[in-house]
Amino acid sequence: MNEDTLILYYYNDGLSDRERRQVETAINADTTVAAQYETLCRQLSELSDAEDQPVPSHTLRRWHDSIDQAARQNQPGQKKPAGPFNLFSFAWGAAITAALAIGISIGVYMTGNDSNTPAPIIEVADVSTVVPASFTRGIKVHLQDTQQELASLPLDASADRIMLILQIIEQNRFFERAAEHNNSQNLARVLRAFEPILLRLAADDIAPEDAEALRAQLAFELNVMLTKLSRDTSNETQST
Amino acid sequence: MHLRPKTIFAVLALLAMSSSLAQSADESEQLKIAALEALMSAPPERALPLVTKVLNSNNSNDVKSRALFVLSQIDLPEAQAQLLDVARSGDGELRGEAIRMVGIGGNAEALAGLADLYSSGDEDVREAVLEAYLIAGDTGAVFQIAANANDAEEFGAAVEMLGIMGAQDALRRLRERSNFSEILIEAFAISGDAETLRELALDGSNPETQARAIEALGIVGGESVNATLVEIYQSTDSDAVREAALDGMLISGHDEGVLELYRASDDVREKRELLEALTVIGSDLVLDVIDEALVGDR
Numbered sequence: 454m455n456e457d458t459l460i461l462y463y464y465n466d467g468l469s470d471r472e473r474r475q476v477e478t479a480i481n482a483d484t485t486v487a488a489q490y491e492t493l494c495r496q497l498s499e500l501s502d503a504e505d506q507p508v509p510s511h512t513l514r515r516w517h518d519s520i521d522q523a524a525r526q527n528q529p530g531q532k533k534p535a536g537p538f539n540l541f542s543f544a545w546g547a548a549i550t551a552a553l554a555i556g557i558s559i560g561v562y563m564t565g566n567d568s569n570t571p572a573p574i575i576e577v578a579d580v581s582t583v584v585p586a587s588f589t590r591g592i593k594v595h596l597q598d599t600q601q602e603l604a605s606l607p608l609d610a611s612a613d614r615i616m617l618i619l620q621i622i623e624q625n626r627f628f629e630r631a632a633e634h635n636n637s638q639n640l641a642r643v644l645r646a647f648e649p650i651l652l653r654l655a656a657d658d659i660a661p662e663d664a665e666a667l668r669a670q671l672a673f674e675l676n677v678m679l680t681k682l683s684r685d686t687s688n689e690t691q692s693t
Numbered sequence: 694m695h696l697r698p699k700t701i702f703a704v705l706a707l708l709a710m711s712s713s714l715a716q717s718a719d720e721s722e723q724l725k726i727a728a729l730e731a732l733m734s735a736p737p738e739r740a741l742p743l744v745t746k747v748l749n750s751n752n753s754n755d756v757k758s759r760a761l762f763v764l765s766q767i768d769l770p771e772a773q774a775q776l777l778d779v780a781r782s783g784d785g786e787l788r789g790e791a792i793r794m795v796g797i798g799g800n801a802e803a804l805a806g807l808a809d810l811y812s813s814g815d816e817d818v819r820e821a822v823l824e825a826y827l828i829a830g831d832t833g834a835v836f837q838i839a840a841n842a843n844d845a846e847e848f849g850a851a852v853e854m855l856g857i858m859g860a861q862d863a864l865r866r867l868r869e870r871s872n873f874s875e876i877l878i879e880a881f882a883i884s885g886d887a888e889t890l891r892e893l894a895l896d897g898s899n900p901e902t903q904a905r906a907i908e909a910l911g912i913v914g915g916e917s918v919n920a921t922l923v924e925i926y927q928s929t930d931s932d933a934v935r936e937a938a939l940d941g942m943l944i945s946g947h948d949e950g951v952l953e954l955y956r957a958s959d960d961v962r963e964k965r966e967l968l969e970a971l972t973v974i975g976s977d978l979v980l981d982v983i984d985e986a987l988v989g990d991r
Contacts, residue, residue, distance in 0.1 A: 471916050638799060639766075646797045646828045673726060673759050680733040681766055 454479055454486045459493050586686075588635040593682055595628045599647075600675045606654075608664045618655040622648060643678060647671065725756045729763050737767045745775065758790045765794040773800035780810060789821045796825030804829055811838065819847070823854045832860040839867055849876040856880030865889060875905060882909035887918050894925060897934075904937035911944030919947040926954060939970055948976030955982055 454476070461468050462476040479486045602621055607614050625644050632641035653659065654667045729747065732740050744767065747760040761779065764772050776798055779791035792810070795803045804826070811822040826834045832855065839851035853876065855863050861884045868877055868889070881889050890913060893906035907925060910918050919942070926938035942950050948971055955967040968986070971979040 469915065639797075642797050642799050642828050642830070643766075645830070646793060649824060670758070673730060674762050676730045677733045677763060677766060680730060684734045 454483075454489065456489070456493065459486075459490050460497070463490075463494060463497055584636050588631065588637070589682060589686060592628055592632065592637070592640060593679060595624060596675050596679050596682075599625070600672060600679075603668055603671055603675075606668065608661045608668070615655050615657065618651055622651050622655075625651070640678075643674070647674070722753060722756060725752065726759050729756070729759050732763055733766060737769050737772070741767055741769055741772055744772075748775075748779065754784075754786050757787055761787070761790050761794045762797075765798040770800070770802075773798045773803045777803045777806045780807070785817065789817060792818070792821040792825050793828065796828035799829050804831055804834065808834065808837070819850070823850060827854055827858055830858065832858050832863050836860070836863040836866070839863075840870060845874070845876075848874065852876050852880045853883070856883030859884045861886045861889075875902075878902070878905045878909050881906075882912040885913050887913045887915065891918075891921055894921070897931075900931070900933060904933055907934065907937035908940045908944065911941030911947075914945035914947075919945055919950050922947065923950040923953060927957075939966070943970055943973055946974050946976075948974045948978050951976075952978045952982065 458468070458472070458476060462473060465473075468476070480490050481487070599621055602617060606617060625647055629641050629644040632638070632644060650667055650671055654664055654671075659667075725747070729744070732743060735743075740763070744760050744764050748757055748764075752760075761776065764776055773795070776791050776794050780788055780795055782788075783791050792807065795807055807822045807825060811819055814822065823835065823838070826832075835851050835854050835858065839848055839855065842848035842851060852864070852867065852874070855867075856879065861881075864877065864880050864884060864886065878890070878893065881893075887910065890906050890910045894903060894910055896906075897903055907922070910922060922938050922941045922945070926935050926942075929935055929938070939951070951967050951970050951974065955964055955971070958964050958967065964986075968979070968982055971982060
């Protein structure tokens with residue numbers, strides 16, 4: 454079975470109920486898949502250890518690929534018809550309308566709230582106040598990636614720009630949920646606060662100067678968070 | 694205390710802030726923003742007075758907005774209290790930003806302070822407060838706003854926010870307390886509350902509400918909801934309910950259900966409607982149906 458699917462299953466993210474059941478059946482029925490999943494669980498569990506071990510780059514890459522896959526699953530061409538039901542009067546008005554129209558639904562956002570069970574790896578947060586070092590490293594990579602993606606963002610009103618921003622939003626939601634589960638409520642709030650700005654940035658009628666201002670604001674906030682994370686990591690290292 | 698070079702740079706830059714340097718306004722502003730960025734590497738108790746100085750000096754709103762974000766990341770109660778002060782007294786743009794930062798800071802006292810601001814504020818302030826509560830994940834505060842809303846517009850904004858926050862329990866409590874509103878159905882859908890929508894969808898006492906709830910089920914989607922939509926379509930005698938169920942399937946993209954109904958139907962007009970629905974969904978299954986229709990065996 455595709456490892457990305459197993460990763461999404463493990464994190465209880467990005468799969469529909471039917472897809473989850475399919476994975477469950479495969480694990481129960483096929484010893485090869487069961488062994489593959491067991492190995493994967495072991496690898497991912499290691500990531501949650503608070504010990505200061507570097508995250509293997511291939512694991513990080515796979516993690517990102519999984520997020521990309523989840524984002525792709527919500528893109529147009531995946532049959533997301535618009536109905537006559539008027540949902541589009543949110544606080545962020547036109548921006549969220551644009552986002553919804555091309556396939557990102559609030560339902561995806563809410564997956565973390567009403568999904569069946571919390572992701573096993575991040576249960577660590579419920580029994581301890583320690584923020585796993587691997588999570589901190591993961592979030593730094595996410596913030597740096599977001600910085601780079603925003604820096605290369607075209608500011609003209611193109612479909613590419615909107616798709617890129619929606620991809621960033623998907624990744625951001627993923628890490629926001631991970632932050633909640635990893636005792637990082639402050640980070641979760643900051644990531645949540647990025648989303649309205651990203652949605653405004655995704656609006657197809659935004660003026661280039663307004664887009665530039667929003668991009669600069671995000672770049673600043675990302676930098677501040679990276680500096681803060683580095684400071685906290687450095688303080689922990691010095692105190693141990 | 695040993696300061697890192699970055700911090701020294703920041704402090705120097707901040708000290709230079711009020712002096713008239715031989716720089717363009719833009720360069721000076723960029724330097725201040727860079728200094729604020731670097732300030733985060735300093736211990737909170739050292740950073741706080743410097744940020745306060747930036748906020749109290751004659752700086753642009755851009756620089757002050759950045760300072761507010763830094764303030765939100767200073768883990769001291771004084772910093773959070775200061776954010777609330779700016780939220781109360783700042784000018785329009787800065788006030789909105791300060792309210793957002795109170796949400797990011799997540800300090801319970803500061804968040805509680807936003808309630809008064811909401812009551813006395815204009816539309817922009819109210820919107821900003823709701824967004825701050827969203828950022829802070831404070832469903833209780835949004836529930837209170839909805840429960841005490843003075844008009845339908847205010848109620849709608851708070852209910853929508855609860856939907857976005859996935860606050861299903863709060864929405865259910867509002868359903869019990871308030872006059873039923875269409876906006877609540879939308880919020881149930883946004884929050885993914887299939888259970889409540891299913892209950893409304895099966896309740897025929899108000900046909901309009903029932904139809905809305907059936908359509909909204911399509912927004913929630915999922916295997917179980919899709920099965921309910923097919924069941925409603927098949928079991929009803931009402932054209933309006935059947936139409937709503939088909940709309941729900943369109944919204945959720947349940948092409949297999951539509952195909953099932955197509956094959957079960959003997960009515961040519963109904964078959965045509967279902968075929969159109971499959972086409973709108975953009976399902977590959979439509980080719981099978983076209984093939985069957987052309988061959989004429991079903």
